[in-house]
Amino acid sequence: MTNEAIKEFITATLPSASFDETGEWLNIQIEPTQLLTLAKALREGETNMNYLFCLTCVDWKTHLTMVYHFSSTQHRNSIVVKANLDRNQPSIETLSFIWRTAEFHEREVFEMFGVQFENHPDLRKLILEDEFKGFPLRKDFEDPINMIKL
Amino acid sequence: MIQETEIIKDTTHLGDEGELVVNMGPQHPATHGVLHLVVTLNGETIKKIEPHLGYIHRSIEKMCESLTYRQFIYVTSRMDYLSSHINNLGCALLIEKGMQIEVPERAKYVRVILSELTRIASHELWLGAMAMDLGAFTPFFYAFREREMITDIMEDTCGARLTMNYIVPGGLMYDIHPDFQKKVKAFITQFKSKVTEYEDLVTNNVIFQSRTKGVGILSAEDAISYGCTGPVARASGVSCDIRKLFPYEVYDKVEFDEVIETAGDSFARYMVRVKEMNQSIRIIEQLIDNIPEGDFVGKTKNVLKLPKGEFYTRVETARGELGVYIVSEGGTTPHRIKFRSPGFSNLSALNHMAAGSKIGDLMATMGTLDLVIPDIDR
Amino acid sequence: MFSLEGLTAMIQNWLAANFNPTMILVLQCVIVILLAITLFAVLGLVLVLMERKVAAHIQIRLGPNRVGPGGMFQTVADTLKLIMKEGLTPDKADKLLFNLAPFVVMMVGMLLLAPIAFAKNFQIWDLNIGVLYISSISSLSVIGILMAGWASNNKYSLLGAMRSGAQIVSYELSAGFAVLSIIVFTGSLQITDIINSQENGWWLFKGHIPAIISFVIFIIAVTAETNRAPFDLAEAESELTAGFHTEYSGMRFALFFLAEYINIFIVCAIGATLFLGGWMPLHIGHWEGFNHLMDYIPSSVWFMGKTFFLIFLIMWFRWTFPRLRVDQLLNLEWKYLLPISLFNLLLATVIAIYGWHF
Numbered sequence: 049m050t051n052e053a054i055k056e057f058i059t060a061t062l063p064s065a066s067f068d069e070t071g072e073w074l075n076i077q078i079e080p081t082q083l084l085t086l087a088k089a090l091r092e093g094e095t096n097m098n099y100l101f102c103l104t105c106v107d108w109k110t111h112l113t114m115v116y117h118f119s120s121t122q123h124r125n126s127i128v129v130k131a132n133l134d135r136n137q138p139s140i141e142t143l144s145f146i147w148r149t150a151e152f153h154e155r156e157v158f159e160m161f162g163v164q165f166e167n168h169p170d171l172r173k174l175i176l177e178d179e180f181k182g183f184p185l186r187k188d189f190e191d192p193i194n195m196i197k198l
Numbered sequence: 199m200i201q202e203t204e205i206i207k208d209t210t211h212l213g214d215e216g217e218l219v220v221n222m223g224p225q226h227p228a229t230h231g232v233l234h235l236v237v238t239l240n241g242e243t244i245k246k247i248e249p250h251l252g253y254i255h256r257s258i259e260k261m262c263e264s265l266t267y268r269q270f271i272y273v274t275s276r277m278d279y280l281s282s283h284i285n286n287l288g289c290a291l292l293i294e295k296g297m298q299i300e301v302p303e304r305a306k307y308v309r310v311i312l313s314e315l316t317r318i319a320s321h322e323l324w325l326g327a328m329a330m331d332l333g334a335f336t337p338f339f340y341a342f343r344e345r346e347m348i349t350d351i352m353e354d355t356c357g358a359r360l361t362m363n364y365i366v367p368g369g370l371m372y373d374i375h376p377d378f379q380k381k382v383k384a385f386i387t388q389f390k391s392k393v394t395e396y397e398d399l400v401t402n403n404v405i406f407q408s409r410t411k412g413v414g415i416l417s418a419e420d421a422i423s424y425g426c427t428g429p430v431a432r433a434s435g436v437s438c439d440i441r442k443l444f445p446y447e448v449y450d451k452v453e454f455d456e457v458i459e460t461a462g463d464s465f466a467r468y469m470v471r472v473k474e475m476n477q478s479i480r481i482i483e484q485l486i487d488n489i490p491e492g493d494f495v496g497k498t499k500n501v502l503k504l505p506k507g508e509f510y511t512r513v514e515t516a517r518g519e520l521g522v523y524i525v526s527e528g529g530t531t532p533h534r535i536k537f538r539s540p541g542f543s544n545l546s547a548l549n550h551m552a553a554g555s556k557i558g559d560l561m562a563t564m565g566t567l568d569l570v571i572p573d574i575d576r
Numbered sequence: 577m578f579s580l581e582g583l584t585a586m587i588q589n590w591l592a593a594n595f596n597p598t599m600i601l602v603l604q605c606v607i608v609i610l611l612a613i614t615l616f617a618v619l620g621l622v623l624v625l626m627e628r629k630v631a632a633h634i635q636i637r638l639g640p641n642r643v644g645p646g647g648m649f650q651t652v653a654d655t656l657k658l659i660m661k662e663g664l665t666p667d668k669a670d671k672l673l674f675n676l677a678p679f680v681v682m683m684v685g686m687l688l689l690a691p692i693a694f695a696k697n698f699q700i701w702d703l704n705i706g707v708l709y710i711s712s713i714s715s716l717s718v719i720g721i722l723m724a725g726w727a728s729n730n731k732y733s734l735l736g737a738m739r740s741g742a743q744i745v746s747y748e749l750s751a752g753f754a755v756l757s758i759i760v761f762t763g764s765l766q767i768t769d770i771i772n773s774q775e776n777g778w779w780l781f782k783g784h785i786p787a788i789i790s791f792v793i794f795i796i797a798v799t800a801e802t803n804r805a806p807f808d809l810a811e812a813e814s815e816l817t818a819g820f821h822t823e824y825s826g827m828r829f830a831l832f833f834l835a836e837y838i839n840i841f842i843v844c845a846i847g848a849t850l851f852l853g854g855w856m857p858l859h860i861g862h863w864e865g866f867n868h869l870m871d872y873i874p875s876s877v878w879f880m881g882k883t884f885f886l887i888f889l890i891m892w893f894r895w896t897f898p899r900l901r902v903d904q905l906l907n908l909e910w911k912y913l914l915p916i917s918l919f920n921l922l923l924a925t926v927i928a929i930y931g932w933h934f
Contacts (some may be wrong), residue, residue: 058338064438069506071508073510076465087536098422098423099422100423101425101427101519101521101538102320102510102521102523104523104534104536104538106525106533106534117521118508119440121422121436121437124443128508147423147425148420148423148425148546148547149423149424149425149543151546152542152545153425153542156542174250174252175252175255175575176252176255177252181555184260185257185534191259214744218735220731220732220735227813227814227817228814239735242735242739242902242903329898330814331814331898332898332899333805333814333897333898334897334899335635336635338635339635339636340635340636399896403897403898404804405897405898405900406898408900409898409899409900409901409904410900469702556817556901556902556903557735557814557815557902558809558812558900558901558902561814561815
C-alpha cells in the first residue's frame with residue numbers, strides 16, 4: 049500500500065488527523081481520544097496493521113507524546129501514530145485488546161512516564177519496585193543518589 | 199509536580215484453594231539470570247505465569263540521554279550481551295542514516311561477518327543452555343567447544359570476547375586481524391564437521407523430541423499480536439527476518455534462506471535456530487574471501503550531531519528484531535532513545551504459551567524463547 | 577589364591593576360640609557395623625569421583641585433577657568441606673522430621689547391604705527370603721524423601737517429594753516383576769541359591785528373551801527408583817532447583833547425596849547378582865579350560881566388576897539423556913513397562929515350566 053492510500057483510508061475514518069511525511073515513515077498526528085477509533089480501523093481495515101512493533105512515549109517538557117509504530121505483515125509498510133498528552137494528567141486508551149504486545153509496553157510506559165492507560169487489564173509496575181516514587185524517564189526526574197549530573 | 203499515580207496493589211496472593219503460588223526466580227537455575235516468574239500451579243499444571251522484571255534494569259534509555267552519539271553505542275553492548283555486536287551495529291546504522299555517513303565496503307563486509315559469527319555464538323550458547331533446562335548437561339560442553347572458537351576470533355579482532363564495541367559510526371574501530379580470514383575458515387570447517395554431533399545427541403533424541411514437540415505452541419496470529427520476532431516468530435510461520443525484508447549492510451548481496459517452520463512448538467523453535475546457524479555459515483562463506491581492500495572507517499566529524507527529527511532502525515539480532523528509536527533535537531545527545539528489544543515482546547507471550555501445561559513444559563518453552571534478561575530489562 | 581572366604585573363616589575361628597557365644601555375636605555385630613560404615617564412606621567417595629570422571633570424559637573435559645594424583649582426593653576434600661559447613665534448619669520447618677529424613681534414607685541403604693554377597697561366602701546375612709527383603713526395604717526410602725519434602729516447608733521440596741513418591745511407587749512394580757522372572761527360573765528367594773544356579777551361565781544368557789527383557793526393564797526401573805537422570809524429576813535442577821533436598825545443607829545434604837550413590841551401588845549389585853551371576857565367574861557350558869581360567873579371577877573382583885559396569889551404564893544414561901516430563905514418566909511405567917513386564921513374567925513362567933532355559 050502506498051502512503052497516499054493509507055492517508056486516504058485514515059482521512060475517511062478520522063478527518064481531523066494531520067500527516068507529516070518528512071521522516072522515513074508516514075507520521076499521523078491525532079488527538080488521544082481518537083486513538084481507539086483509529087487503531088481499530090487500522091487493524092481491521094484494508095491496511096491490516098497487525099503488528100505493533102514499538103510503543104513508547106517522549107517527554108517534551110511541555111507535554112508527553114505517545115508514539116506508536118505500526119506495521120503490517122501483509123503490506124510491509126510502517127506508519128507512526130502520535131498523540132500528545134497533557135503532562136499533568138496523562139491518560140489514553142489502552143491498545144492491549146487489539147495488539148497484545150501493548151500490554152507489557154504500556155505497563156513500561158505507565159511506570160516510566162506515568163501515563164494512565166484506561167481499561168488496561170493489569171496496569172501495575174512491571175520493572176520498578178512497587179514503592180518507587182516518580183517517573184524516571186521524564187526529563188524532570190531527579191535522583192540525587194543514583195544520578196550524576198554531567 | 200503532579201500527584202503520584204496511586205500504586206495499584208500487587209494482586210498476587212497465596213492462591214485459591216488447590217492452587218500453589220511458586221516464585222521462580224530471581225534466583226533459579228532455569229531463568230538464566232534474574233527473571234522473576236510468579237507461577238500459579240494446580241499440582242503440576244501451570245495456571246498462570248506472571249513475570250516480574252527489573253532486577254537488572256540499568257535504565258540504559260535514560261543513561262543514553264546524557265551520552266554523546268559516539269558514546270552511547272557502547273552501552274548497548276550490555277543490553278543483549280549475546281549479540282552485542284549486532285546491538286552496536288543497529289545504533290551505528292541509525293547514526294549513519296541520520297547523518298548520511300558513507301561506510302566503506304570493507305567495513306560493511308566485516309560487520310556482516312561478525313554479525314553472523316555473533317549469531318552463531320549466541321545460538322550455540324542457547325543450544326547448550328536449553329538442553330540444560332531439559333536436564334541434559336552434555337550438549338552444553340559440545341556447544342561451547344565451537345563457541346570458544348568464535349570468541350577467540352572476536353578476541354583477536356577487537357580485544358573483547360563478549361561485549362565487543364568494535365563498531366564506530368562510519369565503520370570499524372580497527373582493521374581486522376591478519377589471521378582473521380584463516381581463523382574464520384578454520385571455524386567453518388570445524389563447525390561443519392561437528393554439527394552432526396548435535397543432531398545425534400539432541401535433535402534425534404527420543405526424549406528430547408517428546409519433551410519439545412507440541413509443547414508451548416504459539417500460532418502465527420498470536421506471534422504477530424504479541425510482537426514476537428526472530429526465531430520465535432519464524433517457528434510459527436511468520437516471515438520476519440529483517441535481513442531479508444529490509445536488508446542493511448551487504449545482506450542484499452548474499453544468498454541465504456529465511457528459515458521458517460510452521461509448527462510453532464518448542465521443537466520448531468529449536469529447528470529454526472539450528473538451521474539458522476547453517477545459514478549464517480553460508481553467509482560467512484560467501485563473504486569471507488571477498489572482503490574488499492580499502493579503508494575500514496569512513497570520514498566523520500569529531501563531534502556527531504544528528505539533525506532534528508526522529509530516526510528508527512531495525513536490525514535482526516539473534517533473538518529477533520531490535521529497534522532503535524531516537525528523537526533528536528539537533529544536539530550532541532539524543533533527546534529520547536528507545537530500544538525495542540526482542541526479548542521483552544517474546545517474554546510477554548510466555549503466559550499465553552505455557553499456561554495449562556506442566557512445569558517441565560515451562561522449561562522447554564522458556565528455553566526455546568531464548569530469553570536474555572538484560573535485553574528484557576535494559 | 578586370594579579369597580575373602582579364608583579371611584572370614586579366620587576371624588570366625590579366632591572369635592570362637594577366645595569368647596563365649598554371646599560375646600561372639602556382639603563382636604560380629606561390631607565388626608559388621610564398622611565394615612558397613614567404612615564401605616559406605618569409601619563407596620561414596622569412589623562413586624562421586626567416578627561420576628565426575630565419567631561425566632568429564634563424556635563432556636570432553638578433564639574433571640577433577642587438582643587435589644591429589646589425578647584429582648583422587650577431590651571428593652575427600654569436598655566431604656571435609658560439607659562436614660564443616662553449618663547445617664541450617666529453616667525456621668518454619670518441622671524440626672524433628674527435617675532432621676530425621678536424611679538418616680531414614682541412609683538407614684534404608686544400610687539395611688539393604690545385609691543380603692548382598694560381595695564375594696564367595698562373604699555376606700552379612702544370607703536370609704532365605706533375600707530378594708523379598710530387598711524389595712520390601714528398598715520401598716522404604718520413599719518415606720525418607722517424602723519426610724524431607726514435607727518437613728522442609730518449601731514448595732519446591734514438596735513438589736519434588738510428591739513427584740518422587742509417585743515415581744518410586746510406580747517403578748517399584750516393574751522392578752519387582754523383573755526380579756520375579758528370575759525368581760521363577762531359580763525357584764528360590766535366597767541370594768546364595770540364585771548365584772549358585774548361575775554356575776553354568778548367567779541368567780542374562782541362559783534365560784532367553786524373557787531374561788533380556790527383564791534386564792532392560794530392571795535397569796530402567798532402578799534408574800527411576802534411585803531418582804537418577806533421565807528420571808531425576810524429584811530433584812530436577814532446572815525445574816525445582818534441587819527438589820526435595822533444596823533446604824538441606826552441610827552434612828545432612830551430604831547424607832542425601834551419599835545415599836543416592838549407595839542406592840545406585842546397591843541396585844546395581846542386585847542387578848549383577850540376579851542377571852550377571854553375582855560373584856560367579858563367567859562360565860560357558862562345557863569349556864573346561866576356559867571355565868577354569870575364569871575361576872582364577874577372585875570372586876570379589878567379578879562381583880565388583882559387574883556392579884561397576886552397571887553403575888557406569890547408569891552414569892552414561894545420566895550424561896546423555898534429557899529429563900522426562902512427569903506425565904511421560906508415569907505413562908512409560910503404567911502404559912508400557914508394566915504390561916510388558918507382566919507379559920514377560922508369563923513368558924518366563926512358561927519357559928521355566930517346560931525347562932526350555934539352559
